[in-house]
Amino acid sequence: MAGPSRMTSLSIHKLWRHCALLACLLLASPTWAAEILLTAAEDSDGVHAFTQALAQQRPEDHVTFTPLKDLPAPGRVPASTRLILLDLASLDWRLQDNMGPPTLVLRISRLQAHERPGAAQHPRVSLLWSDPPLERQLRLIASILPRARRIGVLYGTESEFLLPELRQHAEPLDMTIVPQRWDTISDSRPLQNLFRNSDVLLGLDDPQLYNPKTAKNLLLSSYAQQLPLVGPNAGFVRAGSLASTYSDQADWLAVLDRLLDRAPANWPRSLYPDHFKVVGNPQVARSLGIEQFDEANVAARLAEGEKRP
Incomplete structure (x- = not known):
C-alpha cells in the first residue's frame, strides 16, 4: 500500500509544479495584444511621432496609423480594434455609424463637441477634452x-x-x-x-x-x-x-496608456486629463x-x- 501512495504523492507534486510554472508564465507575459489604430485626415510628421511614442509606450500592442482616406466605413473596421481619432474630420467620419469599434477622440474641445451633439450621444465614442477644465x-x-x-x-x-x-x-x-x-x-x-x-x-x-x-x-x-x-x-x-x-503630449500619452489598459466597456463617455x-x-x-x-x-x-x- 505504501508504493501507490508515494507514487500518488509524487504525481500531485509534479502537477503542482506544472501549475506553478504555468502561472509564472502567464504573469510574466501579456495574455493578449490589442490592435490600436490611430487615424486623422492629415498624414503629418507630428501624427507619426505621436503614433511612434504610443507604440513605444505599449510594446505589447500593435499600434498603427492609417490616413482617414484609406479607411473603410466605421462599421467595417473590426470591432476588436481600439480606434483613436486625432482630428475633427475623423470624428465626423466616425459619427456616420453607430456600429464599429470602441473609439477614443483625442483633443476635442467642449465647444467643438457642443457643435456636434451626436458626439456625446454616440454609444461607442469617448471624448478626451482638449480645453482646460x-x-x-x-x-x-x-x-x-x-x-x-x-x-x-x-x-x-x-x-x-x-x-x-x-x-x-x-x-x-x-x-x-x-x-x-x-x-x-x-x-x-x-x-x-x-x-x-x-x-x-x-x-x-x-x-x-x-x-x-x-x-x-x-x-x-x-x-x-x-x-x-x-x-x-x-x-x-x-x-x-x-x-x-x-496638457502636453506626455500627459496625453499617460491618459491613453491608462485607458487602453481598461476594457472599452469601462471607458468614460468623456474625460479631462488628470x-x-x-x-x-x-x-x-x-x-x-x-x-x-x-x-x-x-x-x-x-x-x-x-x-x-
Missing part, C-alpha cells in the same frame, strides 16, 4: 490671484452654454462670474465694460473670441487696464496672457505687478486639490 482654471486664479473675486468672462453664441457650469464652480470658491457677450470683435466697448467690473479676465477656449485677430486688442487692453488675463490656453500665454493650465501642467508668463506678471509663481509648485497644489474628495 473650467474648475481647474478658476482654482488656478484662486492660487495665483487670491484676492480676485469678480471673474470677467467674454462669451459668444457658441460658448454661452458654458456659463452655468462656470457659475457652479465659482460659487464654492467665493467667486462671482461677470459675463459679457462679445458679438462684434471690432467693437471694444464690451471689453471696456467688462474690465471696469472685473478683477481678472478668464478666457474661454472659443476661437471666435480668442484668435490671432483679437489677441492684440485683448492683450493691449488688458495691459492698459492692469487687468490680468488667465487662459484660454498655453498658446495665448506665450502671446501675452498671464497663465493657464494645459495629468496637466501650469504655464506662466513672467514678463506679463512683472508688467502687471503680480508676484511671480513657481509653475510646478502651483500645478502640484492644484493636482492635490483634485485628488481630495
Whole structure:
C-alpha cells in the first residue's frame, strides 16, 4: 500500500509544479495584444511621432496609423480594434455609424463637441477634452490671484452654454462670474465694460473670441487696464496672457496608456486629463505687478486639490 501512495504523492507534486510554472508564465507575459489604430485626415510628421511614442509606450500592442482616406466605413473596421481619432474630420467620419469599434477622440474641445451633439450621444465614442477644465482654471486664479473675486468672462453664441457650469464652480470658491457677450470683435466697448467690473479676465477656449485677430486688442487692453488675463490656453500665454493650465503630449500619452489598459466597456463617455501642467508668463506678471509663481509648485497644489474628495 505504501508504493501507490508515494507514487500518488509524487504525481500531485509534479502537477503542482506544472501549475506553478504555468502561472509564472502567464504573469510574466501579456495574455493578449490589442490592435490600436490611430487615424486623422492629415498624414503629418507630428501624427507619426505621436503614433511612434504610443507604440513605444505599449510594446505589447500593435499600434498603427492609417490616413482617414484609406479607411473603410466605421462599421467595417473590426470591432476588436481600439480606434483613436486625432482630428475633427475623423470624428465626423466616425459619427456616420453607430456600429464599429470602441473609439477614443483625442483633443476635442467642449465647444467643438457642443457643435456636434451626436458626439456625446454616440454609444461607442469617448471624448478626451482638449480645453482646460473650467474648475481647474478658476482654482488656478484662486492660487495665483487670491484676492480676485469678480471673474470677467467674454462669451459668444457658441460658448454661452458654458456659463452655468462656470457659475457652479465659482460659487464654492467665493467667486462671482461677470459675463459679457462679445458679438462684434471690432467693437471694444464690451471689453471696456467688462474690465471696469472685473478683477481678472478668464478666457474661454472659443476661437471666435480668442484668435490671432483679437489677441492684440485683448492683450493691449488688458495691459492698459492692469487687468490680468488667465487662459484660454498655453498658446495665448506665450502671446501675452498671464497663465493657464494645459496638457502636453506626455500627459496625453499617460491618459491613453491608462485607458487602453481598461476594457472599452469601462471607458468614460468623456474625460479631462488628470495629468496637466501650469504655464506662466513672467514678463506679463512683472508688467502687471503680480508676484511671480513657481509653475510646478502651483500645478502640484492644484493636482492635490483634485485628488481630495
